[in-house]
Amino acid sequence: xxxxxxxxxxxxxxxxxxxxxxxxxxxxxxxxxxxxxxxxxxxxxxxxxxxxxxxxxxxxxxxxxxxxxxxxxxxxxxxxxxxxxxxxxxxxxxxxxxxxxxxxx
Numbered sequence: 205x206x207x208x209x210x211x212x213x214x215x216x217x218x219x220x221x222x223x224x225x226x227x228x229x230x231x232x233x234x235x236x237x238x239x240x241x242x243x244x245x246x247x248x249x250x251x252x253x254x255x256x257x258x259x260x261x262x263x264x265x266x267x268x269x270x271x272x273x274x275x276x277x278x279x280x281x282x283x284x285x286x287x288x289x290x291x292x293x294x295x296x297x298x299x300x301x302x303x304x305x306x307x308x309x
Contacts, residue, residue, distance in 0.1 A: 225232050
């Protein structure tokens with residue numbers, strides 16, 4: 205029901221708007237002429253602000269990527285390498301030891 209009411213009101217508003225533009229055409233042109241420059245300035249300001257945001261995002265992405273690539277290149281600390289080697293040796297020792305077969309009774 206609400207959809208139909210909204211549709212009918214929309215059609216009425218469109219008809220009134222067209223009649224108003226036709227009736228006040230000279231005044232409408234004056235408003236368009238007077239509002240064009242402020243509208244262009246407003247749109248230009250929004251575009252400039254959006255561009256600055258994009259540039260900041262691009263710079264932040266580059267910094268993040270360079271930071272990530274530097275972390276990947278850095279070698280592991282010596283203590284960490286020793287711990288890794290010890291773990292590998294323990295795994296090899298466990299593989300070399302024969303496993304006892306379970307006793308069957």
